[in-house]
Amino acid sequence: MATRAPDRPTAVPRHRSERFSRQLAYRLDVKASPYAYVMPFLLVFCAFGLFPLVYTAWVSLHDWTLLSDVHKFVGLDNFAFLLGDEYFWNATFNTVSIGLVSTVPQLLLAIWLAHLLNRPLRAQTLFRVTLLLPNVTSVVAVVVIFSQLFGRDYGLINWVLSWFGVGAIDWNAGTASSHVAISTMIMWRWTGYNALIFLAAMQAVPRDLYEAATIDGASGFTQLRKITIPMIKPTIVFVVVTSTIGAMQVVAEPLLFGTYSPTGGPDRQYQTLSLFIYENFAKLDFGYASAISWMMFVFIVIAAGINYLLTRRSGGNLT
Amino acid sequence: MIPRLGSGKARTLTYLTLIAVVFFSALPLYYSVVVASRDNSALADVPPPLWPGGNFVANVEKVFDTVPFALALLNSVLVAGSIAIAVMFFSTLAGFAFAKLRFRGRNALLLITVATMMVPTQLGIIPLYLIMVKLEWTGSMYALIVPALVNAFGVFFMTQFLSRALPTELLEAGRVDGCTTWGLFWHVVLPVARPAAAVLGMLTFMSAWNDYFWPLVVLTPENPTVQVALSTLAAGYVSDYALSLTGTTLGTLPLVIVFALLGKQIIGGIMQGAVKG
Numbered sequence: 001m002a003t004r005a006p007d008r009p010t011a012v013p014r015h016r017s018e019r020f021s022r023q024l025a026y027r028l029d030v031k032a033s034p035y036a037y038v039m040p041f042l043l044v045f046c047a048f049g050l051f052p053l054v055y056t057a058w059v060s061l062h063d064w065t066l067l068s069d070v071h072k073f074v075g076l077d078n079f080a081f082l083l084g085d086e087y088f089w090n091a092t093f094n095t096v097s098i099g100l101v102s103t104v105p106q107l108l109l110a111i112w113l114a115h116l117l118n119r120p121l122r123a124q125t126l127f128r129v130t131l132l133l134p135n136v137t138s139v140v141a142v143v144v145i146f147s148q149l150f151g152r153d154y155g156l157i158n159w160v161l162s163w164f165g166v167g168a169i170d171w172n173a174g175t176a177s178s179h180v181a182i183s184t185m186i187m188w189r190w191t192g193y194n195a196l197i198f199l200a201a202m203q204a205v206p207r208d209l210y211e212a213a214t215i216d217g218a219s220g221f222t223q224l225r226k227i228t229i230p231m232i233k234p235t236i237v238f239v240v241v242t243s244t245i246g247a248m249q250v251v252a253e254p255l256l257f258g259t260y261s262p263t264g265g266p267d268r269q270y271q272t273l274s275l276f277i278y279e280n281f282a283k284l285d286f287g288y289a290s291a292i293s294w295m296m297f298v299f300i301v302i303a304a305g306i307n308y309l310l311t312r313r314s315g316g317n318l319t
Numbered sequence: 320m321i322p323r324l325g326s327g328k329a330r331t332l333t334y335l336t337l338i339a340v341v342f343f344s345a346l347p348l349y350y351s352v353v354v355a356s357r358d359n360s361a362l363a364d365v366p367p368p369l370w371p372g373g374n375f376v377a378n379v380e381k382v383f384d385t386v387p388f389a390l391a392l393l394n395s396v397l398v399a400g401s402i403a404i405a406v407m408f409f410s411t412l413a414g415f416a417f418a419k420l421r422f423r424g425r426n427a428l429l430l431i432t433v434a435t436m437m438v439p440t441q442l443g444i445i446p447l448y449l450i451m452v453k454l455e456w457t458g459s460m461y462a463l464i465v466p467a468l469v470n471a472f473g474v475f476f477m478t479q480f481l482s483r484a485l486p487t488e489l490l491e492a493g494r495v496d497g498c499t500t501w502g503l504f505w506h507v508v509l510p511v512a513r514p515a516a517a518v519l520g521m522l523t524f525m526s527a528w529n530d531y532f533w534p535l536v537v538l539t540p541e542n543p544t545v546q547v548a549l550s551t552l553a554a555g556y557v558s559d560y561a562l563s564l565t566g567t568t569l570g571t572l573p574l575v576i577v578f579a580l581l582g583k584q585i586i587g588g589i590m591q592g593a594v595k596g
Contacts, residue, residue: 033500034422041413041469042428048466049435052443052450059445066452113340116333129582130341132589136578137348138529140549141567145351147553148560154362156350192344193589200590220329241437249441252531260554274441274532281536286445293442300439 053297060290067284078291088292090268091276092299094179094254098272099247099303102183106191107243111236113191114198115224128199131192139189143256146185172258178270182253190246194239201235202228237311244307248300249274273299348571355565362560378565382552385562387541388569391548398460398544399527402467403520409469410519411512414477415504419490429478435471444536451537462537463544467527473519480515480591481508518588521581525574545570 060079063072082088117127134142149156150171158168171181205228213223229236251274254264262279264271271279273296280289353368356375361368382388416422417429447466448457456462485508493503531546538544540551552566578585 029500031422034416034420034425037416037420037504038413038428038474040409041432041471041474044409044466044469045435045471048447048450049438049440049443052446053438053440055446055449056443059449113337116336119333121333121337125583127337127341128586129579130344132582132586133344133348133575133578136525136529136574137571138546138549138574139531140529140546140553141351141571142347144549144553144560144563144567145347148354148362148564149347149350151560154364154367156367159365159367188343188347192340196586196590203590245437245439249439251441256550256553260550277444278532278536281445281448286449290445293445297439297442304437 056290056293059286060294062287064287064290065284066286071287074287078288079295081288082291082295087268087271087276088295091264091271091273094175094264094268094270095248095250095272095274095299097175098179098182098186098250098254098270099244101179102186102250103240103243103247106187107194107236107239109187110191110194110239111198111224111229113195114202115220115228117195117199118202118228128196131195133192134189135193137189139252140256142185142189143253146181146188147257150181150184172265173269175267175269178257178265182250182257182270185253185257186247186250190243194243197239198232198235201232205231233312237308240307240311241304244304245300248296248303251275251278348575351564351567351571354560355568357561359559359561374561375565378561379569381562382566382569386548386551386566387543388545388548388566391543391545394460394543395528395545398463399524401464402527403524405464405468406470406473406523407516407520410473410477411481411509411516412504413469413474414479414481414512415485415508417474417478418482419485419487419508420500432471432474432478436475441532444533447533448536457537458539458542463527463530463534473523476519477512477515481512484515485511515588518584518591521577521585522588525578525585528574 059071061073061075063074063077113131117124121127137145150158152158152168152170152172155171157171158166161169169177171177209227209231210223213227218226250272254270254272254275255262255278257270258265262271262275262282264275273292277289277292277296280286280292353371354362355378356371356373357368358372358374361372361374417425417432451457451462454461456465489507489511490503493507498506529546530544531550534544534547535550538547540547543551549563549566549570553563
């Protein structure tokens with residue numbers, strides 16, 4: 001029998017030194033392996049995640065273009081210019097507006113859909129798969145499809161609206177109409193996904209709570225309000241925060257909607273912050289684009305923080 | 320017992336609502352097939368065409384003539400495929416370490432991992448581009464593959480799965496039998512991790528296939544991925560919706576087929592990851 005667990009029972013070491021080196025190898029293996037295993041992740045993350053984020057701050061303090069090798073240090077000039085740039089505030093307004101119009105109805109709808117699916121239904125799988133189908137479709141595809149649907153002259157949506165006497169809407173042209181169109185694309189792509197996440201949380205709610213409520217005569221809606229929503233509050237907070245972060249980064253939809261242009265429409269009526277970054281990136285003005293990135297990061301942290309506090313608070317009131 | 324669905328009326332209403340949702344989820348995709356199979360001039364008809372026509376093959380040929388679509392498909396398969404395989408492997412490796420091995424700094428590193436899931440990487444896109452310029456990877460698929468070899472979500476996903484599904488006794492038994500840590504990973508962890516890793520691989524493949532902004536920034540229209548080619552198509556031919564939507568249909572079809580076959584597992588994975596997140 002072996003005296004030590006890690007050694008093979010058959011391989012009894014012949015020499016003391018061999019035994020020692022085996023122990024050493026075993027120790028080294030146990031101590032070093034974990035670090036070796038997480039190393040690929042850490043390397044990739046530091047090189048392509050953390051470093052770029054920090055380096056953005058450094059670039060933002062310079063007059064930095066790709067055309068010149070000299071990058072003049074300008075301090076906070078880029079930020080000072082940014083705060084006085086009306087295009088920046090326009091992009092901020094558009095981002096918040098599209099964010100609200102797309103996220104608020106989307107999450108309410110998602111909770112309701114999850115509530116409907118959280119029952120014994122026929123064809124559960126079919127419903128779930130179709131709910132996620134829009135999310136499998138790429139952003140580019142979504143925008144191309146919806147640009148056709150929202151077309152002024154031959155779009156399906158204006159055609160349907162014309163039954164109700166609505167004249168042809170030029171969805172691209174107006175601020176409000178373009179925001180509605182872009183929000184529709186975002187909603188179409190993400191509602192089902194979020195509904196499934198809510199559904200997953202709802203399935204973890206103990207069934208006897210609903211039984212007791214049903215016996216007490218509580219309606220489905222009351223059960224949703226008084227049991228489900230308070231019970232899945234952590235998931236709601238999670239989804240609200242991730243949706244906020246996502247909404248702050250909307251870029252492909254406004255870029256591809258209508259005429260492909262980084263200004264987001266001729267009057268910048270739907271240029272988001274990310275698109276504003278891309279516009280300056282395309283102009284090779286990296287210093288300024290980096291300054292916008294950092295301001296956007298600050299906005300994201302603030303928006304996510306506010307939403308985190310709000311959802312936690314309102315959830316508390318419901319219980 | 321499962322909760323009652325309520326009266327017959329409520330049941331009907333539930334089904335009607337869900338069928339409406341199915342309808343609106345599928346309609347845009349259906350309509351893109353309709354447009355893709357028509358001549359562009361047919362779109363000016365009132366009422367608009369509502370069922371597929373016979374022009375699909377001609378449109379497909381035109382797509383391949385207009386943009387390097389075959390190359391784009393090849394690139395996308397290569398990029399999404401290698402990213403998916405790498406993410407599966409490295410995430411399982413790191414997940415094993417986080418879930419089952421003891422080492423100094425484990426909790427701190429795990430916390431960082433979770434926190435980075437929230438950080439919008441899009442903000443670092445300018446330095447990332449500068450890195451690619453330095454490495455001379457702009458315009459090449461390396462620029463897409465290397466930064467995506469492993470990500471925080473994958474590591475977290477596998478950590479969660481392995482800490483639940485991998486019995487510690489199994490690892491101890493392996494140690495008694497003289498397995499090195501690598502041996503444990505290879506012979507014990509990998510077989511257990513396979514189902515979760517497969518789901519992770521599919522999710523990763525889909526998101527890599529659909530990724531648009533970074534490829535747009537770093538690639539050229541001459542050597543595109545499918546999404547970049549699609550946007551070139553849409554940008555150059557704003558009025559030719561038949562052509563754009565044919566490209567869209569071609570680029571979406573592979574994923575929709577995969578999803579139709581494996582949707583149940585993919586959804587299971589998303590819902591599992593969600594509860595833990």
